Amino acid sequence: MLELTSLLELELDFSEEDVEFADRTKLVSLIDEICAETEKLIRSFEYGNAVKSGVPVAIVGEPNAGKSTLLNAILHEDRAIVSSVAGTTRDTIEEEFVLGGIRFRFIDTAGIRNADNEVEELGIQRTYSKLKSARIVVLVLDASADKQHNDEIVASIEKEISDETKLIIVLNKSDICDAEYGYGDSLLISALDGSNVDALCRRFVEYVSSLKAETADVVITSVRHVASLTAARDLLLSAKQAIGEGIPSDFIAQDLREANYHLGEITGAISTDEVLGSIFSKFCIGK
Ligand SMILES: Nc1nc2c(ncn2[C@@H]2O[C@H](COP(=O)(O)OP(=O)(O)OP(=O)(O)O)[C@@H](O)[C@H]2O)c(=O)[nH]1
Numbered sequence: 001m002l003e004l005t006s007l008l009e010l011e012l013d014f015s016e017e018d019v020e021f022a023d024r025t026k027l028v029s030l031i032d033e034i035c036a037e038t039e040k041l042i043r044s045f046e047y048g049n050a051v052k053s054g055v056p057v058a059i060v061g062e063p064n065a066g067k068s069t070l071l072n073a074i075l076h077e078d079r080a081i082v083s084s085v086a087g088t089t090r091d092t093i094e095e096e097f098v099l100g101g102i103r104f105r106f107i108d109t110a111g112i113r114n115a116d117n118e119v120e121e122l123g124i125q126r127t128y129s130k131l132k133s134a135r136i137v138v139l140v141l142d143a144s145a146d147k148q149h150n151d152e153i154v155a156s157i158e159k160e161i162s163d164e165t166k167l168i169i170v171l172n173k174s175d176i177c178d179a180e181y182g183y184g185d186s187l188l189i190s191a192l193d194g195s196n197v198d199a200l201c202r203r204f205v206e207y208v209s210s211l212k213a214e215t216a217d218v219v220i221t222s223v224r225h226v227a228s229l230t231a232a233r234d235l236l237l238s239a240k241q242a243i244g245e246g247i248p249s250d251f252i253a254q255d256l257r258e259a260n261y262h263l264g265e266i267t268g269a270i271s272t273d274e275v276l277g278s279i280f281s282k283f284c285i286g287k
């Protein structure tokens with residue numbers, strides 16, 4: 001940020017000469033570099049926060065697919081009511097459970113279908129909202145259903161979730177049928193007799209561990225710090241756009257000053273002296 005700011009401030013000092021001597025490509029690549037670092041820190045907060053309050057795992061699928069049976073199998077207890085009546089689960093059920101040292105929040109949801117009454121309809125709306133806020137979505141399919149039917153469900157769920165969300169597809173009821181098809185790295189399980197449920201649980205742990213590996217060495221835990229980082233990132237993006245549009249350096253410099261101010265809220269302010277110091281250390285200009 002110091003390098004970037006000093007390049008532009010220097011240009012402003014010579015604004016009467018009407019020259020652009022800070023190389024635009026260099027400015028943009030510096031901004032990209034800083035934005036990437038800032039993004040990484042912002043993401044580290046999401047990870048830190050998810051781990052602190054439990055990584056949300058939404059279990060979704062059609063009625064009778066075996067979602068509640070799966071929840072019970074993961075928790076090793078009869079937490080949710082299981083029955084052969086389609087539409088048994090009406091409201092969402094949430095339970096925390098620690099796997100591989102990571103706290104998860106499992107959310108059993110109402111099966112998705114065209115509801116035949118208002119209560120079920122409300123439950124399904126909740127399913128969609130949980131689907132959107134979850135980190136991991138487990139889509140439970142009935143392996144005995146025909147492929148085309150399941151293809152449609154997969155497509156409709158993929159449409160609903162964001163890129164940030166991990167989708168794990170399971171084909172359930174392996175005890176009564178062998179699915180002759182799969183979806184990428186989907187798992188064939190039986191929630192009823194528990195087969196392959198361990199493998200599914202390992203997937204959850206592996207995914208969260210991979211998130212951890214992607215994040216910065218520093219994990220941001222303060223909401224205030226994330227707000228400062230986000231503000232700085234947005235100003236940097238606005239500076240980048242201004243450069244692209246050939247907007248005068250004064251305006252770009254102003255965005256950068258504000259971005260510095262926000263970063264300063266975390267690290268302590270960057271003083272004018274530091275900017276001047278950086279200018280004089282790089283350029284042959286007399287004070
Ligand atoms: N054979 C077999 N039956 C299963 C399996 N998993 C669930 N079932 C049966 O399927 C029926 C529905 O199971 P639930 O767990 O209630 O299904 P659900 O997806 O929660 O259904 P809704 O709450 O209605 O959306 C029950 O009769 C279960 O015993 C399985 O792996 N194998």
Ligand SMILES: [Mg+2]
Binds near residue numbers: 080082088089108109
């Ligand atoms: Mg259920």
